[in-house]
Amino acid sequence: MWDPASYLRYSDERSRPFHDLVARVPARAPRTVVDLGCGPGHLTAGLALRWPDSRITGLDSSPEMVARAATLAAPVTFTVGDLHDWRPGPDVDVVVTSAVLQWAPGHERLLTRWARELPAGAWLAVQVPGNFTAPSHRALREVAGAGPWRAELLPLLRQAPVRDAAGYAELLADAGCAVDAWETVYVHLLPAPADADHPVLTWLEGTALRPIRAVLDDPTWAVFRAALGDRLAEAYPVRRARVSFPFRRVFFVARTAARAEENQ
Numbered sequence: 001m002w003d004p005a006s007y008l009r010y011s012d013e014r015s016r017p018f019h020d021l022v023a024r025v026p027a028r029a030p031r032t033v034v035d036l037g038c039g040p041g042h043l044t045a046g047l048a049l050r051w052p053d054s055r056i057t058g059l060d061s062s063p064e065m066v067a068r069a070a071t072l073a074a075p076v077t078f079t080v081g082d083l084h085d086w087r088p089g090p091d092v093d094v095v096v097t098s099a100v101l102q103w104a105p106g107h108e109r110l111l112t113r114w115a116r117e118l119p120a121g122a123w124l125a126v127q128v129p130g131n132f133t134a135p136s137h138r139a140l141r142e143v144a145g146a147g148p149w150r151a152e153l154l155p156l157l158r159q160a161p162v163r164d165a166a167g168y169a170e171l172l173a174d175a176g177c178a179v180d181a182w183e184t185v186y187v188h189l190l191p192a193p194a195d196a197d198h199p200v201l202t203w204l205e206g207t208a209l210r211p212i213r214a215v216l217d218d219p220t221w222a223v224f225r226a227a228l229g230d231r232l233a234e235a236y237p238v239r240r241a242r243v244s245f246p247f248r249r250v251f252f253v254a255r256t257a258a259r260a261e262e263n264q
């Protein structure tokens, strides 16, 4: 289950990749713009400011996230649904999906299908985290693999659910698209007050730790959480009441082939 409040704890840091992604989509007057995995919807609402004459829709599989999005006074239609089942209509000129496809096994097949099914000249803009070998995730795997919860947790931890930028560039170019792909490491300087949990632990609770929290009972979760907090404090030491948390992200913007001038 996704918790919008927990996810929004680091809203500024989590929003920036979305803005950096959409900044690379030069569509002028798209008919319909779809945000797949729109989460709490505030970023989707920003798409309505960028393209005020377009139909903007957001889709997310979490009813909690969509309920939160629906409270926004934005000219956007939000729907609960799974992106695996989504198919582009003939007027979808822009698809954005940011920090979502790492949760979607087999998303390469989806990407090539969307590239085939989208209208010619449409834009497909994707961002995924590229931090699965970072100290945060190594610590997560270590703690998960070293306790009584091992058998339950290890199958939940994905080793490499995403490609690098070159890998996606190749995939989408093979699917007939023009591709712009890149990677960025954001250095988040997270406040670390002495009386609060380690900020990387708090960050992970909004995302990567959700599947683990869902399968552990309360006492076991408390022990797991404390052990992980200790490992994270070693990996990301607090200095001057803050923690430096480098976070790699992978981006690509692909344009489906031919008749490109139609959607300029």
Ligand SMILES: C[S@@+](CC[C@H](N)C(=O)[O-])C[C@H]1O[C@@H](n2cnc3c(N)ncnc32)[C@H](O)[C@@H]1O
Pocket (backbone or CB within 6 Å): 002, 014, 015, 018, 036, 037, 038, 039, 040, 043, 059, 060, 061, 062, 065, 081, 082, 083, 084, 097, 098, 099, 100, 103, 104, 207
């Ligand atoms: C990390 S949040 C990203 C939210 C937003 N796109 C952003 O950039 O802040 C991931 C979102 O993807 C959604 N999600 C995960 N798997 C999905 C699926 N198969 N179909 C639709 N949404 C999915 C989750 O419910 C969650 O809201």
